[in-house]
Amino acid sequence: MNIKNLIKKQEIQLLIFVLIFSTMITIISPAFLTLENLFDLLRGSSGVAILAIGIFLVLLSGGIDVSSTTIAIAGQYIAINVMMAMGVNNIWFAFAISISVGISLGAINAIFISILNLPTLIVTLGTSSLFHGALLEFVGTRSINSGNLPRAIKEFGKYKILVLERANGSEYGLSVFFLIMVLVVILTWLILRYTMIGRGIYAIGGNQDAAERVGFKVKKIKLFVYCYAGFLAGIMGVMHVALIRSANPQYLVGSELSIIAAVVLGGTRISGGVGTISGTMIGVILITVLEKNLVLLGLSSYWQKFFVGLIIVMGVIITYGDLSRKKRDENSSAKAIEPSSQVNSASQVNKGDVL
Amino acid sequence: MSLARNQSLALLALLVIIATTLSIALPSKFLTVINLQSMASQFPEFGLLALAMVLAMITGGIDLSIVAIANLCGVVAAYILSKSIGMEIAPSIAIFAAIIAVLIVSVICGLINGALIAKMNVPPILATLGTQGLFLGLAIVITGGHSISTFPEEFSFVGNANVAGIPVPFMIFTAAAIVVGVILQRSRQGFDMTLIGANFTVSKYSGIDNTRTIIKTYVIVAILAGIASLIMISRANSMRPGYGEAYLLSTILVAVLGGTDPDGGFGNLWGVILGIFILQLTQSGLNILSISPFFTKFIWGAALLSMLVVNFYLPKIVEHRKLERARFRENNRDIAGPE
Amino acid sequence: MxxxxxxxxxxxxxxxxxxxxxxxxxxxxxxxxxxxxxxxxxxxxxxxxxxxxxxxxxxxxxxxxxxxxxxxxxxxxxxxxxxxxxxxxxxxxxxxxxxxxxxxxxxxxxxxxxxxxxxxxxxxxxxxxxxxxxxxxxxxxxxxxxxxxxxxxxxxxxxxxxxxxxxxxxxxxxxxxxxxxxxxxxxxxxxxxxxxxxxxxxxxxxxxxxxxxxxxxxxxxxxxxxxxxxxxxxxxxxxGREVTFDRYIYKDKNVDEVPLLSVRNLSKRKQFSNISFELHRGEILGIVGLMGSGRTEIATSLFGLNKADSGQILVKGMPVEINNPQEAIANGIALLPEDRAGQGLYEDQTISDNIVVTILKSLLAKSGLIDTAKRKNTAEDWAARLNIKTPTVEAAVKSLSGGNQQRVVLAKWLATEPDVFILDGPTIGIDIGSKHTIHTIIRELAEKGMGIIMISDEIQEILDNCNRILLIHEGRIVQEINDTAKIDAEDLFKLVSERGSFEAA
The missing domain is CATH 3.40.50.300 (P-loop containing nucleotide triphosphate hydrolases)
Structure with a gap:
């Protein structure tokens, strides 16, 4: 058994868990398994999924990022404020501003992390405090509610790429959010699988010294990772305001740990180098389904945090508890007589998996 | 050693500068007994959590669940205290029961964290990320999301009273800091904790009981969080789950600011205590000057980042040079054995 | 050319x-x-x-x-x-x-x-x-x-x-x-x-x-x-100098007494099987074998880090259970591990901490707290005894040379006053000059009555310092050489590297 198979197994376990949970919900509350509900779920979780992909990339490179939610809200709030101040009513403009803010703040993270080589957790803790403090102090604290939001934002929130009709004639459909998420997934997958930067991210996470020696430009790759995470946070920021139709600079911040949890549940190693986008997506789906639908199981919403915590604890026990036991066995027998069991598993492995 | 001392001196200097500036700038507001007392009763709940975080970080771990533990303990204590009024139980008994309950709950929480980390080898950051949700979730379930209030009047002693002019929370914090200091400097537990943080495998090979030491560490961490919860609910005279969530990141910040190595093996209790004082002082000072808390947040981020640069970057350059020098006498020595 | x-x-x-x-x-x-x-x-x-x-x-x-x-x-x-x-x-x-x-x-x-x-x-x-x-x-x-x-x-x-x-x-x-x-x-x-x-x-x-x-x-x-x-x-x-090696001579061949350590039929699946040997006072017992032969596993097993599936360990004639290093130390067994940087020493910590880590219990005052004066004296005492060259025991171990670092490891284990000292690769990564002094220290310890087990890749080192040698192959003792004076390096090298050539023996 090797790491890659373990991950595949974990992804499948997670998927089975999601399916069982969904089946339970469907049995108790048939309303769950409707296309409409599924569309809602996708619309609601697309933004989080995009943010999670950014965090996934950072974890893959061997770091951790707790500033992504702050960056997202900063991008969003600044974009909305600029739009309102300039009287621009254009969704592309919103994205442009938000993404620029995201990339800039990501670059600041990268300066500390890649150039000064400082520990990522502490740096992003610091920058999130810095960014959020600056946002609240210099940009504002006022919540901008639906009535005052630029119309383009609200329209974007309602925009559907697939429209269906209910029995009573009213319409519902698949939000454009889903399309954005799919595009982000494809883009990230292409980067990881088919660019040298992407392979560099895996290489750095696997063995940073070696990556440097074989000639990867480690600093440049890390710069890319944190800027890309900032870029995704910028996208997510606009989606978030369009989703909840309110811009409040205090929102989102504080949920970063649960997004990290989703990524980790999806099988991404906190030590770097190992993880897949598909796992990340399943992790996000699991957390969202759990958070949104416990009520349908007859549990009060107060149980939500508890259950999510429980799932995370169980998830990390399965991943790390398992691996460490294996590792211990390996350590004690590593130098032992027959290494035969280690070979010959090649047939089960898929090469350089990203998805 | 000398690095820790230099750091403490730098922090002390910073503390003195801030205190002097505030005293001169706001003589009538800052340097008053009332203000000093109010500061001394404000910081201990946070200070206790920061001490807890330092202990976890010295072993090379981290505990993201401390605020959640404080919440769960607080909810349990609040529940007992508020029920006691209706049931007409003597306040002394109720308070005693609440303290015992806090102790039990915190020890259980600590054992869970410790077992996940030491027995099942889950990385501390992930283990406590999960239990954070678990503990806080439980607190929410118990209260149904509402806050619990009205406790026996006597209980407000813990958070609000002064004895001989000194606020009780301050005394509790001082006592806890002394205990933590003794643990770190003079006890076997502290010695073992530090060495486990320095190198887990070497500790195993040196006959240190890693599992036990780590479990004990997370239990002590949880107990400190439990004590913090008593001060919290007493000061607020109520408990609402989710209270103090912003403390979490600040405790890490203060720990690092005070010179704790996030990789473990090095901690500087004096540095951390000075860090806590500085935090309180600037907060109060900025408060009196009516500077927004947001600006404070900004300042804190900036302070942490600059401290990081100074703490990690500069010594590493110096050390790197020293190490390089040593390497020539000893070029291959780290190629000691097979992996 | x-x-x-x-x-x-x-x-x-x-x-x-x-x-x-x-x-x-x-x-x-x-x-x-x-x-x-x-x-x-x-x-x-x-x-x-x-x-x-x-x-x-x-x-x-x-x-x-x-x-x-x-x-x-x-x-x-x-x-x-x-x-x-x-x-x-x-x-x-x-x-x-x-x-x-x-x-x-x-x-x-x-x-x-x-x-x-x-x-x-x-x-x-x-x-x-x-x-x-x-x-x-x-x-x-x-x-x-x-x-x-x-x-x-x-x-x-x-x-x-x-x-x-x-x-x-x-x-x-x-x-x-x-x-x-x-x-x-x-x-x-x-x-x-x-x-x-x-x-x-x-x-x-x-x-x-x-x-x-x-x-x-x-x-x-x-x-x-x-x-x-x-x-x-x-x-x-x-x-830059002619190093002449003289062999260790095992003087008090007092084999009647109860051996310091008896190992009987120690086995662990996939690692070693039926390992039996005795170690007497004053002996330096060499264990040689290819890497992967099970030699390190036997050592860690005796030290409680790799519990055997079956077999018996007797210390001074008394059967003992060794489940972890703490119990090994209590039974007078010490292990200098193979990987100094990864297993033997805290490189960033002080020399003092590295020495006292094994004996902290004995440095506790009645109050249960560490007696700091005693701790300092003990560390300085050991540093002096092993001639560790440093201005202060509060210096980080990584400031020392390889030879001096290994002395710190020796000090930390000698402080536990072991009866049986297992040395796994005692001179790995140490230059020839320091090697010699480490060997001298080891011999002195044996002469004073300690039982020593030396595991090494270097045939010459084993031959010079051990009075008896066990040859391990695929987890079994395949040969015991009782008198090392009768064998030279070339023969021993052949024995070790030619796997399976003496299975009949």
Whole structure:
């Protein structure tokens, strides 16, 4: 058994868990398994999924990022404020501003992390405090509610790429959010699988010294990772305001740990180098389904945090508890007589998996 | 050693500068007994959590669940205290029961964290990320999301009273800091904790009981969080789950600011205590000057980042040079054995 | 000889006042297998880094094919045909074999887009070039060390390396694997690739190299055809003095008394089986065997880190259970582990902490707190007893030389006053001068009545210091040599390396 198979197994376990949970919900509350509900779920979780992909990339490179939610809200709030101040009513403009803010703040993270080589957790803790403090102090604290939001934002929130009709004639459909998420997934997958930067991210996470020696430009790759995470946070920021139709600079911040949890549940190693986008997506789906639908199981919403915590604890026990036991066995027998069991598993492995 | 001392001196200097500036700038507001007392009763709940975080970080771990533990303990204590009024139980008994309950709950929480980390080898950051949700979730379930209030009047002693002019929370914090200091400097537990943080495998090979030491560490961490919860609910005279969530990141910040190595093996209790004082002082000072808390947040981020640069970057350059020098006498020595 | 294909001239390099390399020359012909040997700290690694473009030399030049390639960057060095295989091999455990092999090639091509077919083809070709077969899609993390080495070599081959430098390439390989590695090096030689083999293992050096260059204290002190040297002469040149080894003589052959340690039928699945032996007061018992023979596993098992499935351990005649190191220590057993940096010492912590870690319990005052004065005195006392050269015991261990570091490990275990001291590779990574003093300390301990078990790769070390030797093969004791005076290094070397030749014995 090797790491890659373990991950595949974990992804499948997670998927089975999601399916069982969904089946339970469907049995108790048939309303769950409707296309409409599924569309809602996708619309609601697309933004989080995009943010999670950014965090996934950072974890893959061997770091951790707790500033992504702050960056997202900063991008969003600044974009909305600029739009309102300039009287621009254009969704592309919103994205442009938000993404620029995201990339800039990501670059600041990268300066500390890649150039000064400082520990990522502490740096992003610091920058999130810095960014959020600056946002609240210099940009504002006022919540901008639906009535005052630029119309383009609200329209974007309602925009559907697939429209269906209910029995009573009213319409519902698949939000454009889903399309954005799919595009982000494809883009990230292409980067990881088919660019040298992407392979560099895996290489750095696997063995940073070696990556440097074989000639990867480690600093440049890390710069890319944190800027890309900032870029995704910028996208997510606009989606978030369009989703909840309110811009409040205090929102989102504080949920970063649960997004990290989703990524980790999806099988991404906190030590770097190992993880897949598909796992990340399943992790996000699991957390969202759990958070949104416990009520349908007859549990009060107060149980939500508890259950999510429980799932995370169980998830990390399965991943790390398992691996460490294996590792211990390996350590004690590593130098032992027959290494035969280690070979010959090649047939089960898929090469350089990203998805 | 000398690095820790230099750091403490730098922090002390910073503390003195801030205190002097505030005293001169706001003589009538800052340097008053009332203000000093109010500061001394404000910081201990946070200070206790920061001490807890330092202990976890010295072993090379981290505990993201401390605020959640404080919440769960607080909810349990609040529940007992508020029920006691209706049931007409003597306040002394109720308070005693609440303290015992806090102790039990915190020890259980600590054992869970410790077992996940030491027995099942889950990385501390992930283990406590999960239990954070678990503990806080439980607190929410118990209260149904509402806050619990009205406790026996006597209980407000813990958070609000002064004895001989000194606020009780301050005394509790001082006592806890002394205990933590003794643990770190003079006890076997502290010695073992530090060495486990320095190198887990070497500790195993040196006959240190890693599992036990780590479990004990997370239990002590949880107990400190439990004590913090008593001060919290007493000061607020109520408990609402989710209270103090912003403390979490600040405790890490203060720990690092005070010179704790996030990789473990090095901690500087004096540095951390000075860090806590500085935090309180600037907060109060900025408060009196009516500077927004947001600006404070900004300042804190900036302070942490600059401290990081100074703490990690500069010594590493110096050390790197020293190490390089040593390497020539000893070029291959780290190629000691097979992996 | 014609113009050498590769040579360095007059290279000097100083680091903050310390001269690491002092006007060093080295030349290698095309297809030559050249060995660079020297004690630790003699400047071997620095030279490699200069050649690889990681360090810039203060003076001197590097020539390849008559072309001066001074001041190049690591990537330029690679382009010039120089490939360095570092001891850690620089492989990526999370990537596949194919990608690991082709990664330099992919980076070198300058293309930003990954061509997976090319990656597989490059890898397949590189493996074929050296006549190896490894599943291309396997993750490297799942492979044994020897295969990782082959991957590192294949990677070098993809770059059309003209000179491959192997830094301590054999330290994690079993003898069998070393032989295989040598066959690959010879294959490379046929293709005209030169190899610079950096090592400190005499046996290997004599086996593989055509020429040997010797470094001492940053200077080149000699360069000879291998045939002109023997190990005595080589060691004399390396150390600058004639080291004469005298054998350890086990004086009080008092075998009637209860042995300090009796091991009976100790077995652990897949590691070792039916291990039985006794250790008496004053004995130095050598355990030799190939890496992977189970010798280290036996040692860790006696120390409670690797509990055996069955069998019995008796300490001074009393059966004991050893479930963890704490119980081993309580029973008077100490273990100096194989990997000093990873298992033996806290490099960043003070000498004092490193010494007292094993005996902290005895430093607690009645209050249960550490008696700081006693702790300081104990640490200083041990540092003095073992002659650890440091201004203060509060200095970090990493400030010490390798020999002094090993003394700290000895001190930390001697402080527990063990009856049985297991030394797994007591002089790994220690220069010859310090080796001698470590050996002297070990002998003195035995003479004072301690029972010592010494595990080592170095046949000479075992032979000089042990009065009795157990030969381990595939987890079993296959031979016991009761009188080491009757055997010489060559015989013992043969016994160890020729697996299974005496199964009948």
């Amino acid at each position: 014609s113009e050498p294909f590769f040579h360095v001239e007059n290279i000097s390099k100083s680091f903050v006042g310390v001269k690491a390399l002092d006007a060093v020359d080295l030349s290698i012909a095309e297809g030559e297998i050249h060995c660079l040997i020297g004690e630790n700290g003699s400047g071997k690694s620095t030279l490699i880094k200069v050649i690889g473009g990681i360090h810039k030399p203060d003076t001197g030049s590097v020539f390849i094919d008559g072309k001066c390639i001074d001041g190049m960057s690591p990537i330029e060095a690679i382009r010039a045909g120089i490939q360095i295989i570092y001891q850690d091999l620089s492989v990526f455990p999370n990537l596949t074999v194919a990608e690991n092999i082709s990664i330099n090639q992919s980076l070198e091509s300058g293309q930003q887009v990954v061509n997976w077919r090319a990656i597989r083809e490059t890898a397949k070709k590189a493996l074929a070039d050296i006549g190896e077969e490894i599943a291309l899609d396997e993750l490297v993390g799942n492979l044994p060390m020897a295969k990782k080495q082959i991957i590192a070599i294949s990677r070098a081959v993809t770059q059309n390396a003209k000179l491959i430098i192997m830094d301590e390439a054999t330290s994690s390989l079993t003898n069998e694997e070393v032989k295989h590695l040598f066959s690959i090096i010879l294959k490379l030689q046929e293709k005209g690739v030169s190899t610079l083999f950096v090592s400190h293992k005499f046996g290997e050096v004599f086996e593989i190299s055509e020429n040997i260059t010797i470094f001492r204290d940053g200077k080149m002190v000699g360069s000879y055809p291998t045939t002109e040297l023997d190990s005595q002469r080589l060691s004399a040149i390396m150390t």
